[in-house]
Amino acid sequence: MARTASSLWRTLKAYQIYGANTDVGKTVMSTILCKAFERSDPAQNVWYLKPVSTGPLSEADDRHISRFTSQIKSHCLFQFDEPVSPHIAARTRPPLSDSEILDGVLKHLTECSQAGPGVALVETAGGVHSPTPSGSSQADLYRPLRLPICLVTDHRLGGISASISAFESLHVRGYDLDAVLQFQDDHYQNYSYLRSYFEKKGIPTVSIPQPPKRELNEEEDIEVMTEYYDKMAKNEGIGELLSELSKRHQTRIQRLEEMASRAYSQIWYPFTQHRDVSEDTILTIDSASGDFFQATDSTVTKDKNELALLSPTFDGSASWWTQGLGHGNPELSLAAAYAAGRYGHVMFAGTIHEPALTLAEKLLKNLKNPRLGKVFYSDNGSTGMEVATKMALTASLERYKWDVPKSDVGILGLKGSYHGDTIGAMDCSEPSTYNEKVHWYQGRGYWFDFPQVKMKDGSWVVEPPAGMEDIFGETHVYPSLGDVFDIKSRYDSVAGQKYRKYIEETLHRLVKKEGKTFGGLIMEPVILGAAGMLFADPLFQHCLVQVVRQSSHIFGPSDVNSADINTWTGLPVIFDEVFTGLYRLGRFSSASFLQVHPDISVHAKLLTGGLVPLCTTLASDSIYDAFIGSEKRDALLHGHSYTAHAVGCHVANTSLNTLLEMDRSGQWQVYKEDWADAAAAPSSSSSAPSTASSETGLEVWSSWSKSFIQQISKSRDVESVFALGSVLAINLHDNERAGYNSSAAAGLQKKLLEAPTELKFHSRGLGNVFYLMASQTSTRETLQSIERLLLDVLS
Template sequence: MAPVGAALWRSLRAHQVYGANTDVGKTIVSTVLCNAVQRQKQQAAFLKPVSTGPLDDADDQHLKRFGAGTLTKCLYQFDEPVSPHIAARQKTIPRDDDLLASIHKTLTGWAQSDIDFALVETAGGVHSPGPNGNSQADLYRPLRLPIVLVADARLGGISCSISAYESLLLRGYDVQSVLLFRDDYYKNHEYLREFFNNKSIPLVPLPAPPARPFPQDVDSQKRDEEAMATYYQRVSQESDILRLLEDMSKRNTDRVQRLEEMADRAQDLIWYPFTQHQGMAAKDITVIDSAHDDYFQTFRSDRTIANESELQPTFDGSASWWTQGLGHGNPELSLSAAYAAGRYGHVMFAGAVHEPALSLADKLLKTIGNPRFTKVFYTDNGSTGMEVAVKMGLRAACERYGWDASQEQISILGLKGSYHGDTIGVMDCSEPSTFNKKVEWYRGRGHWFDFPLVKMVQGKWKVEVPTSLQKELGSDVEFDSLGAVFDLDQRVNSDSGRRYRDYIYCTIEDLVKRQGMKFGALILEPVLLGAGGMLFCDPLFQRCLNEVVRDNPELFTSNSVSPKQSPSWSGLPVIFDEVFTGLYRLGRRSSASFLGVHADVAVNAKLLTGGLIPLCTTVASQEIFEAFSSPEKSDALLHGHSYTAHAVGCTVAVDSLRAMAQLDTDGSWDGYRADWGAKVQPPESGAVPNVWSVWSQGLLKDLSCAETVESVFALGTVLVIALRDVHGGGYTSTASKGLQQKLATGGDQFNVHSRVLGNVLYLMSSVTSKPQSLREMEALLRSALL
């Protein structure tokens, strides 16, 4: 089933009615509003997605009797007068996605007819369960209709009304109006009017409806109906109600207008990252109204059908620059952030500690599972976290070998195509490229190895050796499966492993002994080099590079100097940049596990907080930590940020790690693993699980045989498609633009926002993506390429 988009139309003012509690009069309020619309010679409609209780008492039947011609509809009716999740037990339960699709389809039909105003009324209170037991506040969130909140006029109603409002606000709803019945004893309306007016939300108190006569008989029912009809006729004409309807109409118009203007305003005011603005037009800017799960809700500036929805679901194909792990608008993470913000705000961290930072440090070290790591240093993003890592590595190496960095150049070892961030320091840890060569202070301090790439070509996995290195490393090698590529225990003593080690050793020896270079650290993005072009490095090459660097300390110093001995590392400190690849992005909690290598320093960000808030950690071994220990303050790691270890980020990160660990073990990914033939082993077994991806093997094989495709690969949540380019690939290539445009156009139900790196287009899901959603994406890819 296609994703359900947010609901917004120019012609149809659609709202959702939530109650602060049960039995607060939602249906009476709905009837008042629909009556008022009908009396203005406009057409109103009322939708009850789920109704429980006898048909005669159903809310849509009440609208039919008293709605003055209002069109009514109920999607699912359950006879038992209990909560929907209980009533639905005796019947076929509609899936949440099916229920949402039915609502959206109904509203779309009304928008394309002569309906001007529609209300979608929930059952019970804000958190009353839907048919599947999920809170209605979460169930209906993909639609993100503006809210009419019916407050509670009874004793305790102030508290539950404000709580209901805050629950909706926490989930990204726009509460646009509040109504409740006037009670001159409790006077909740007086207090709540001031509360909501301070938030620019109009509150309208209504006169209480006439009490129902008791006992009920034919005559009393007739009197009751007459009294209610008189009540609706009178109240629906009150000036406060008419002003409220005008305000609701204006808010709808203003919302559409703001969306229409956003691209032009952004073009005037904003300087975008990684963007050449010359030639850029406002139409090239994606206007995002909201986001939920894997999808943005984007403004459709190119609508071709009258009364078509102003918003459409757009698959977040780059996982919002690799950050999304647990889906947009995740209510659990939002609640975590709100709790920490309320408990702490931000508090000073230097020389202090708070529970979230301590809990995260402990949980992160256990999650990564590297026995070398003992210390966690907090920063705010991957680039600054890597700055800290480089400082750590260089200090440890200089102390080991007795170098004075103020007098001599200390460089790093890495791989071609590496990129570790946009700050000036870590830019120097990458070879010259489009990203840095025009940055005036860039110097490029290091040596970067070219390396063999893993890719699928014509349905076969192979390790492709650069032509310039085939004399040293041998020719390309084919493999039966991706798992065989990662079977490093089998491959490490192969001819390829021997060639790799010999080549690496001889290269470093030449650089140090003959060219006089000094190296302070080995820095790697394990397995997958992101910004450099989504380069899938042969993991055996990275394994051998680690082994040569660590097993041969004599390579890095002259014969006249004996390095200090170390209990935990030799050669050079090894730094793993897992900002992109770590924490389940590639299907494992640490991408280092693919290599079977324990680094001395590692950096994690992006998925660390599930995609909600910036935070970064640089973790290090005890010995790296002790390299900064001295009686002199100037020898300390003098690095920090005003928002170091901010409690909101740390709290969200703890819950994010917990949620991802649960997905790893509760069977959520078993279907993907089965498709790739990966075995599921319990964590306590100590076994390394096989490799797998959320993207199907069949898709890769088919795409790899497409005429326009050079190669593909997938691992974990990442899918990469390299397009053929007769002029050669690289960051400046435009070969992938055509595919990107096809995905942006999309199909009838959704489109795709994607990023390209030259001739490479990549797609990324979150770790919570639904298989059905991914298969729909795959169908779109097939139609675009096959």
């Protein structure tokens, strides 16, 4: 498979020949380069590969190479007889996917690398964006390889524009242009202009005479072309170019081999105890595509005898939970380039631009939360939560008019919660490893312990916290995960009654007996990520919101008498969907799982598909109204220079449009069908409050297969496991140390790295919790290969 092959070798110099247009002489230039490489070092191998060719076999490009060279090994992977575009020619054959072509190219190049020192040229078909047999752009097809590019420019009328456009198309996709090859034309003189253009960018350029016109007699034509090729292979400019290409190849390898060492001496990494960091533990990423990094293996880079230098490595944390549409997604790259070209950055105080307005309207529409009416922009999840906390506390103060010091006002939340590392967001979490050594941390609030959802030994259970069985009841087993989410039928159960009673009594004790003051309820819906992937019982979270909203009499005197059912009551409810929102768990909003609507909702990470930082904090009108006053100090005085960054907003619109279309088109249907019996039918009767969402019966599914979850839950090393959406979390047994002090996840990571398999992946553990995060575009084949490896290691 393509993911298990390198695209950089120590002794094989591989280049891809692109043309600025069709019929610009790519094959002629390829022939010249092949002969020049052969001449420069007769001991090296030279290969030529045409992945896809159309037209009669007698006119095929690989045949042309063979005709005019003696030692060059030429090959074509897929030949179509009809002389038309590949997407048309391929209609007469069984479907040919992009991955088949990519795998074929990698297989061929890998075989070349094993044959000894050499050079390989991979010639594309037509222009940069000529269609592949599947109809995609070949610039996107070959992007995962990221081979250095030799671009053959267009010497004809209009060729300057075509050549620059071709370069920009490649550049925006992350290709490196190592050389520009030009045919001279004294009439248009494109080569003169383009030489200046590209050399200013540090790209070597060589211009050579055009080939002679074709002779009517084939033998004479071959004789004339043979003489031309022999002469051009000795061209001084071509010779200098080969030396430059070789130098660039070696420089690229050297830089990759040095980066870990240089980083070790200069970089301070986040969330990292540097006592455990060494040059060998730092992963050097050359590029990324889809779910995979193209990264160096430290054992390989130190062994000069190893041929392959890069290993496709599965991005197991989805790059800290941001990746949704795959690395190097061309649509997102183009969206960013468009917005950067149209706006750059424009200030957002008293102004509006189309990307920001469109994104605000899109979020308000698709979150389907009737309470939300306003959108506030910031740069990341922590800042967005800081804004949300300011909103909630100010709204509560305006309503309840507390007469207490500001430092005495706290929030309600859940144990283990984490909302970021800005000062205010940090204070919204209980004491933990993240904040115990932060000098200004105060931890203002109360955090409820809660029952958790797990699969244990093949069964879904809701398990109370240790020592709280008398409060929450014993562990309860459910037929399916869908039954756990069937809040309507569970609401009046014994568990539901116990939850509400416990919450009511706790709030009364904290406020009426202990005199505490609270200004908001903050929760991560369903899964608490940084806490260790804790899967909260959705019924408990639902009950917590409902009880808080019905407890205005506890929190303070209130004169709320609004006919609007969307006016906040009790305390403002904040949902931190930075991690869990926007299809991470399989739905646009994770609030829908709880069947309650927050007053404030925070979204980041998947918002931009993992390309650029951006965060939105959405609030109800009743929250917004608390900041309307006669003085500036009454306003929400928060912002930063890049508020509503136009590039980020436009990328977010593109990302959300793609995710919504994937949902509408049934792209995840294969996963939903696998989990079909995990979704419980909606209950026909219930006394749950009427403010609950009507979205019961929606699919509960995961891109990780149901059978795998059941199997791995029975492993002797696994305490419990769960999968939801693209999230997989495995809780490992550790009888000696618990939580973040455990090294169980690190131990599993080590076993996986040492496993005898070509599949590599990068992951991060959370104490005794090993988790993996797929993207929303991960293929079933990729995930099943990871599942098999995990089963093997944990069996």
